[in-house]
Amino acid sequence: MSVPDDLRYSKEHEWVRVNGDVATVGITHFAQEQLGDVVFVELPDQGASVRQFSSLGVVESVKAASDVYAPVSGEIVERNAQVVEKPELVNQEPYGNGWLVKVRLTDTAEVGTLLSPADYRAHIGETAPSGA
Amino acid sequence: MSAVGTLRRTPLYEEHLALGAKMVPFAGWEMPIQYPTGIVAEHRAVRSAAGIFDLSHMGEAYLRGPKALAAVDELVSSDIAGLAVGQARYGLLCNERGTIVDDVIVYRVAPETVLICVNASNREKDVAHMRAHLPSDVAFEDASLATALIAVQGPRAAAILASVAAPSAGGSIASVAPFAVTGASVAGERAHVARTGYTGEDGFEIFVAWDRAAGPWSRLLDAGRGGLTPTGLGARDTLRLESRYSLYGNEIDETTDPIEAGLGWTCKLDKDFIGRDAIAAAKERGPSRRIVGLVVDGGVARHGFAVVKDGRDVGTVTSGTFGPTVGKNIALAYVPVALANVGTELAVRIRDREVPARVVKTPFYSRKEKVGAA
Numbered sequence: 001m002s003v004p005d006d007l008r009y010s011k012e013h014e015w016v017r018v019n020g021d022v023a024t025v026g027i028t029h030f031a032q033e034q035l036g037d038v039v040f041v042e043l044p045d046q047g048a049s050v051r052q053f054s055s056l057g058v059v060e061s062v063k064a065a066s067d068v069y070a071p072v073s074g075e076i077v078e079r080n081a082q083v084v085e086k087p088e089l090v091n092q093e094p095y096g097n098g099w100l101v102k103v104r105l106t107d108t109a110e111v112g113t114l115l116s117p118a119d120y121r122a123h124i125g126e127t128a129p130s131g132a
Numbered sequence: 133m134s135a136v137g138t139l140r141r142t143p144l145y146e147e148h149l150a151l152g153a154k155m156v157p158f159a160g161w162e163m164p165i166q167y168p169t170g171i172v173a174e175h176r177a178v179r180s181a182a183g184i185f186d187l188s189h190m191g192e193a194y195l196r197g198p199k200a201l202a203a204v205d206e207l208v209s210s211d212i213a214g215l216a217v218g219q220a221r222y223g224l225l226c227n228e229r230g231t232i233v234d235d236v237i238v239y240r241v242a243p244e245t246v247l248i249c250v251n252a253s254n255r256e257k258d259v260a261h262m263r264a265h266l267p268s269d270v271a272f273e274d275a276s277l278a279t280a281l282i283a284v285q286g287p288r289a290a291a292i293l294a295s296v297a298a299p300s301a302g303g304s305i306a307s308v309a310p311f312a313v314t315g316a317s318v319a320g321e322r323a324h325v326a327r328t329g330y331t332g333e334d335g336f337e338i339f340v341a342w343d344r345a346a347g348p349w350s351r352l353l354d355a356g357r358g359g360l361t362p363t364g365l366g367a368r369d370t371l372r373l374e375s376r377y378s379l380y381g382n383e384i385d386e387t388t389d390p391i392e393a394g395l396g397w398t399c400k401l402d403k404d405f406i407g408r409d410a411i412a413a414a415k416e417r418g419p420s421r422r423i424v425g426l427v428v429d430g431g432v433a434r435h436g437f438a439v440v441k442d443g444r445d446v447g448t449v450t451s452g453t454f455g456p457t458v459g460k461n462i463a464l465a466y467v468p469v470a471l472a473n474v475g476t477e478l479a480v481r482i483r484d485r486e487v488p489a490r491v492v493k494t495p496f497y498s499r500k501e502k503v504g505a506a
Contacts, residue, residue, distance in 0.1 A: 036366070037172040039454035040432050040461065042483075058483065060432045062171045062454055063366055065483075088172075 002029040004095055008111055009120035010053075010071040015095065018111055023072050026099040027059060027090060030124045035061040038090040043079040043101055050074065050103065052110050057100065059090060072110045074103040142188035143280050143345045151362050158365060159253035161189040166364040174367035175456040178331055179499075182286030183363030184352055191255030191276040192339065193262065195246045203270045204246045207262055207406060208238055209390065209399040215240040220311045220326050223398050224390055225250075225261060230410025232384045232393065234258050239313045241324050247313075247339070249281070251380045265406060280345035284352060284360070285335030285371075287501075292356040293318075293336050296348070297325060305336070319351035330368065332375030333499055373462065374455045376425060376495035382435055382450045383423055383464055392419035392466070421447065422472040425494035426463040428452065431482040433463035433489065440479040440486050441471055449480060458496045463489070 007015045013031035016023040032038065040060040050056055050070040057068045079101050083089045089098040105111070115123060139162040148155060153164035164186065166174060177183050195204055205212040210223030217240050225233040234254040239247040250258045259274050266272055284293050290306040297305045297318040305325060308314055313326035321344045329335035340348055353360060369379070378384045384393050391414045401412050426433065426449075433452030438445045452463035463480065471478060474493050479486035 036166060037170050039172070042431065060454075062370060063165070065432065065434070091170075 002095070003117050003121050003124075003126070005117045007095070007117065008071070008114035009117070009123070010069065010114055011123060012053075012069045012071075013124075014056075014069060014071045016071050016111065016114065018105075018108075021105050021108060022077060023074070023103045023105055023111070024099050025056070025071060025101050025103060026094055027068060028120070029094045032091045032094045032098070035059060035064070035066055037062050038087045041083050041087045041090065041100065043084065044076050046076050046079055048076045050076065052113075059087075068100065070103065071114055072103055072105055073107060074105045076101050077104045078102040140189070142186055143342050144186045144188065144282075144349055147346060147349055148186065148362075153362070153364060156365075159189060159251070161252060163189055164362070164364040166366045167362045169361060171364070171366035171370060172456045174361055174363040175370050177361035178286045178333055178363055178367065178371055179457050180287070181359045181361070182284060182288040182292055182335075182356060183331075183361045183367070184349070184356070185283040185285065185363050185368060186349070187281040187283055187337070188279075188342070188345065189252040190281050191250040191252060191258065191274070192279040192281070193248045193250065193259065194271075194273040194275055195248070195262075195266070196244060196271040196273070197269055198244055199267060200244055200246050200270050201240065203266055204238055204248065206404060207265055208236065208248075209405055209407070209411070210238075211400045211403070212238050212246075213403070217241075217243050218312055218314055220313050220328055224395060225258060226390070226405070226407030226411065227261075227386065228407060228410065230389050230407040230414055231386045232380075232388055232390060232395075233261055233386065235378060235380055235384060235395075237326075237328055239324065239326055241313055241315070247324065249337075249339075253381060278342050280340050280342050282338045282340065282345065282349055282352070283329055283335060284338070284356075285329045285331040285363075286333045287499075288356070288359050289333070289335040292352065292360055293325070293338075295355045296351045297323075297338075299325070308336075310334075319348040321348055323348070330377055331371040332377070332495065332497060333371075369451075370453050370456060373451050373453055373464070374457055374495065374497040376464065378423075379451060389414045389419070391415050392421050392423065394423045419469060421466045422469050423450065423464055424467055424472045424491045425496055426452075426465055426478065426480065426489040427492050428461040428463055428480050428482075428487055428489045430487040431480075431485075432461050433465070433480040433482060433487075438481045439465045439467055439489070440481055443486075445481075446471060446478070452480075455496055460496075462496050464494075467491075
C-alpha cells in the first residue's frame with residue numbers, strides 16, 4: 001500500500017503536501033481502494049474557507065458517496081478542475097493528478113497535528129514501512 | 133438472517149476468494165460485489181467482450197405434473213400457458229391487491245416441468261406464496277439450495293460457452309434462441325442453459341447442480357481466458373440499470389403495481405392470474421405516477437433521494453448510479469405522470485442541493501446488434 005514519506009495524513013484518509021503556506025490535499029491510496037471506482041467529485045469553490053476536520057467535499061464511487069474532510073484550515077486557492085472532469089484520476093494517481101484542492105494555511109502548526117507516514121501506516125493496519 | 137455469522141455461501145465461494153473478490157452480505161448471502169478489476173472495468177468488459185457471474189444465491193423452484201404449466205399460468209402475470217417446451221418468459225408474481233410479490237423468469241424445461249427463477253431476497257416469501265396457491269396435484273420443489281446459477285453475458289458469451297458446452301439434443305449452444313432454454317452438457321455437467329440475462333447483452337444463464345458448479349465455472353474461465361471477466365454484483369447493478377431492468381426492492385415491491393412500474397407489458401389481462409382484476413382496474417384508472425429515466429447533472433442520485441420540481445418534493449429515486457457505458461449519472465424515479473414526459477426538467481436533492489435532472493428515454497443503453505437464432 002502506497003504511503004509516500006513526504007506527506008502528512010489524517011485519520012480520515014486525506015493527505016497533505018505542504019509547500020510554503022499552501023497545502024495540496026487529496027485522498028490516500030488506501031481510501032481510493034476502499035471506495036472503488038470514483039465517478040464524481042464535488043469540491044468547494046475557490047475562495048471558500050474551510051476549517052480543519054470540517055467537510056471539504058464529496059467523493060462518490062459507483063456504490064456510495066463518501067465525505068472528504070479538510071485536514072487543515074484555510075482558504076481554497078485552487079480546485080483541481082481536471083479531477084472534476086476525470087474523477088478516475090483519484091483512483092489512478094491519488095497522490096499525483098488526482099489531488100483535490102490547494103489550501104492557503106491559516107495555521108501552519110495544524111500540519112503538525114496530522115499523522116506521520118509511519119503513524120498512518122499503523123492506522124491502516126500496515127506495520128512495515130513502504131520501500132521508499 | 134442478516135447476521136454475518138449466518139450468511140450463506142455459494143458453491144463458488146472459494147473461487148471468488150482465489151480471484152480476490154470483495155465479498156459483501158447480500159440478501160442473506162456472502163457475495164462478490166467486485167473483483168480487483170473494479171466495477172467500471174467489469175461493466176465495460178461485459179459490454180465489449182464477456183463477463184461471468186455467480187448467481188447461485190437466486191432461488192429456483194420446480195413445478196411438475198400434467199397441470200404444472202396451467203398452475204404457473206395462474207401464478208404469473210405473463211403468458212405461461214402459451215410457452216412451448218424449451219421457451220422462457222419474464223413475468224410477475226402478484227398478490228390479490230395487484231401489487232408485485234416478485235419478478236421471475238419461468239422456463240418450460242420439459243413438457244410437464246416448469247422452472248421458476250426468483251430473487252434471493254424473496255425466496256422464502258415466494259415459496260410460501262406459490263405453495264399457498266398451488267393445486268395439490270402439482271408437485272412443488274424448492275431447489276434453491278441444490279441449484280447453482282452461472283451467467284455468461286456479453287457479445288463473446290456464445291462463442292465462449294459453445295467451446296465447453298453442447299445441447300443434449302445436438303447442435304450448437306450458439307443456435308439456442310433468445311429466451312429459449314435447453315438441456316445441455318457444460319464442461320461435462322448436466323445443466324439447463326437459457327439464453328437469458330440481466331445485463332442488456334446477449335448471454336446465457338446456466339443452472340447446474342450445486343455441488344457440480346465449480347467445474348463449469350473454471351472451465352469457462354479457462355475457455356474465455358483474456359476475454360471473460362469475473363463480474364460482481366456491483367457491475368450487475370450498473371448493467372441492469374443502464375438497460376432499465378427493474379430491481380425488486382428498488383423499482384418494484386408490494387407497494388407498486390405493474391402499470392406504474394412500466395411492466396404492464398408483462399401482464400396478460402385476458403387470462404386469469406392472481407392480481408389480474410386489481411391490475412386491470414389500475415390500468416383502467418391510469419397510474420398517478422410512473423417510473424421515468426433521469427440523467428442527473430452534478431452528482432449521483434441514490435435510492436430514496438427526493439425528486440424536486442419548483443422547490444417541491446414530487447417523487448423518489450428508486451435506483452441511481454454512474455452509467456459507465458452511457459458516461460452519465462443516470463437514475464430511475466417515480467414521478468407524477470404530468471412530469472413523466474421525456475424532456476421534463478426536474479431536480480434531485482443530493483446532499484441538500486437541488487441538482488438538475490432531465491427525463492430521458494429509456495433504456496439508457498441498448499445494444500445495436502440483436503441476436504436471432506443463428
